[in-house]
Amino acid sequence: MLITLYGADSYRRLRKLREIVDAYTSKQGNLSRERFSLIEKEDLENLKGFLSGQSMFSTKKLVILDEPFEFEDTKALKVVLKEYVDSVDTTILINTTKKHPAPFKFIEEKPSKFEEFALLKEKNLVDFIKKEAERLSISLDAREISSIVGSLGSDTWKIVTELEQIALRRAKKLDAKQFTSQPEYFPSLNTLKGGSNIGERLIALEKLIGERGDDPARIFNGLAYQLKNAEEAQMYADYDIAVKAGKLEYEEVLLAIALGLRFNPLV
Template sequence: MHSFQLLHGNEGGHYCIRNVYMIYFLHGPDTYRSRKKLNEIIGEYRKKAGSHLNMYRLDAERDDLRTLKNLCEIQSLFSSKKLIVIENALSAGKDLEFLADVFSRVRESQDMVVLLWDGELNTAVKKGLSHIEKIASKIQEFKILQGEDLREWIRFEAHERNVALSPSELLWLASFGGDVWKITNELEKLLLTGKSSAGAQEKELTIFNLGDSFFISKKDALHTFHRLIDSGQDEFGIFSYLANHLRTLYTIKFYSERNRPIPSSQKIHPFVVKKASALVRSLSLKRLARLMTNFFEEDVKIKIGLSRPKDSLVRILFEGNERKE
């Protein structure tokens, strides 16, 4: 008796089925696409095997994986093909050596396929990948889509749903920065109603919107940043503006804490002082100083060619805003 193996050329490629065993591992932060691929593989196996397929599904976060040994060894009188789907085996912190030992039995079987699915793996968990790599037939990672790859995926998904996107709608959807679950929800909304939430977002974003959010809201800042980049805003100009804006915030905070007026030599317009004063209330002087250090270090990397401004800004956004004093 034989089982089937699904082979692929790339993430978007078509699968063909051959009569050999398989252990397949899907993982990565883009859980929408990895789950879609998982369901596609299961669907192909069901279609090919028909009534000869016996399927088992386990979640390592709630199920006892010791039952795997029995599933691998049990023989069915009614089914010649066996498909075992296991979710969260690595992220749940299970004994990977035990799993590797059980899965090694699959290599000796001609009627069994194991599909492993996991979301984003942290650094500690990734160290355990070596156990899976030794016995897996195929490993596929689904990374967060960015830039043109993301826009191309949106076009494909819209085409699959027979949804026609305007340029502004495509730009708006791409501004979610790889949150494909949210993008998919908006595409479904367009399919059902013919309208997206983009209408509420129609007012043009400017670099000043980013200045309002960059130092206080990581989520809003990342959303605005991607929209500005995708709309063609110069990344060098964005970096320069934010660096100057940070110096202004630091100056206003410095004099505010000392209850002293800002000297005219600083050349900061009263309107800017009034608006920024509200912003710096939630920011400590220590944190602003640390952010200035981050900008200085990244500016050096940019000037010597070790980084691009957009990459530096993302690092500052996540590292510089990691702690709040």
């Protein structure tokens, strides 16, 4: 059997992959399992060797095949995959961000299984945030959801990370009033990034670090998301390199951003 998980949303795609692997492992027990990335020709030979080999413990096999459509020899790959379309004992689980070429159309057709994980938009994205919030036992109002969408877009990895941070902070608050009086993360972040004057940006920075206690590295990474132009992207990249090289601390970078300073931190 062939199962294909395809799409740009790697968080949901990899979560589904993990669910399938866990289910197979639980059901089959001592099945033979391997993971392959096809880069060199010998990688395909190693895959073929595993598929054709005999196991002492089980006839069942599960292969995870990462990004197979990056492999140059598509004809040889097609032959291998075709051989296992109707297999009962061997399951090939294809994990790919790249759309398969036309000759591989058969992976979408029965008995194979095909699931796409496109980037979520609009209502689907909001529904995802609500479900993840429910999973983490946190309640979000419409304004908070809108702030998350506006700041993180369709990046589900960052969304889930942010929701986990919220859940952790709320779990630490014994007094609900103490939490509600705390400045919100996204509005303060947006003000620090796009505030019209230095005063607004400095106040926002103080709220994030002083009142909320957010990690400066996290604030910096939040600011570096969805930049306006190549010049701004280069500025953030230079700051990041300077911090990792030990020339600056994230606190110094954030202060420079709040003050609207523009200089090359690598000089």
